[in-house]
Amino acid sequence: MKCAPLLALHAGKPGTTRMLLIGHLDTVFEPSSPFQSAKREGNVLHGPGAADDKGGVVVMLAALQAMKAAGTLRNASIEVVLTGDEESVGSPVGTARADLVAAGKRADVALDFEGLVILDGQDYGSVARRSSGNYTITNTGKTAHSSGIFTDKVGYGAVYELARIIDSFRRELPEPNLTFNIGLIAGGATAALSTDEAGASATGKTNIVPPVAIARGDFRALTQDRIERVKAKMKAIVADHLPQTGARIDFKESYPPMPPTAGNQALLNTLNTINADLGLASMPSLDPLKRGAGDISFVAQYVDGLAGMVPSSSGDHTPKSGSTSPASRARSNARHCS
Structure with missing residues (x-):
């Protein structure tokens, strides 16, 4: 309170x-x-x-x-x-x-x-x-019938793009005194964060390639130069899109190191x-x-x-x-x- x-x-x-x-x-x-x-x-x-x-x-x-x-x-x-x-x-x-x-x-x-x-x-x-900051990843894709997933015309959809980003974070970001976490995910035909960003809602069907996916997480580092280095890595990972998808990452700082x-x-x-x-x-x-x-x-x-x-x-x-x-x-x- x-x-x-x-x-x-x-x-x-x-x-x-x-x-x-x-x-x-x-x-x-x-x-x-x-x-x-x-x-x-x-x-x-x-x-x-x-x-x-x-x-x-x-x-x-x-x-x-x-x-x-x-x-x-x-x-x-x-x-x-x-x-x-x-x-x-x-x-x-x-x-x-x-x-x-x-x-x-x-x-x-x-x-x-x-x-x-x-x-x-x-x-x-x-x-x-350590510092404490959070981020929101917003992913987009082409919506279509699921039979077209992974084709040149339809691509991978927003959820696979989000999965790629999260797994790349896991594999490429680790270094001493750094932790990063994904605490909230939503994706489907529609997906949106709540007003306070502490919850999310989504709708979808199993046979529809999802056009939107959202994730929120935090990261903590010991020095400001490490914060900037990690943010640059995260931006590069997010920018390396799967076919027919898009993504962006928005950072919100709260506590410095x-x-x-x-x-x-x-x-x-x-x-x-x-x-x-x-x-x-x-x-x-x-x-x-x-x-x-x-x-x-x-x-x-x-x-x-x-x-x-x-x-x-x-x-x-x-x-x-x-x-x-x-x-x-x-x-x-x-x-x-x-």
Whole structure:
């Protein structure tokens, strides 16, 4: 559910490190979702957005309270941006993220208050996040009786052309830190996407060569140059039509990448120094394939950043969503920020 962003500024003492704290207020669960209640089971709190990102907001507030109690908040320069559409960024993206980007340009460091990743009992720090963008492939063909399929006059039809494209993606696109997916397909005598592009409708008969086919998918990459290279490959594949067919691909960007940088790693090194002081284990950097995109990526080109400053979670984006770390973990993460 989307809402307006919340912005807060604590000016602090001139010359101090300018910190940007990032979180979000929305969840993936719309008002129509039956998952609208919270339930506690021991140290686990289940509820819509319990970890993503209500838990993040709670830890952010706890960190600021800890700083105030320690007397370090008074001179600190802190800006908070809690977006209201992180799960489905508004359009145009430049307008939807203008306040966040402006804050990133003013900051010296950015901390992303989304979930800590724990794998096999090991805590990981996130110094990189991949992009998230989607695309729509629209295919056309000549409609005719199915007895003419594959002939020079009729050609292959829109569905075979779409199948060629998808299989070519599978064979030709793979490279490190890149994933791509087709999540929705429709084809036939007629085919159309729903208004929100989350569904599709189609009609047809088994003995009619389909004149239209549509597919929607997403892809995720670690650097902007890789995004451009992959898009060029996809365009070339789409343009290599089967006889009597046509196709086009339209891209829609949402989240840019947060590539791993020396500055990001330096922040994780600083965090690990604090971990050692607290008697906590050192946190290696997380494989970026292990987490999705996030708002910190919009400021990654302007400021060093670190993600995963809050309790870990399970069942994200499902009715089993829950914040799974005990309160002591949250308190430790709050100290990290102070």
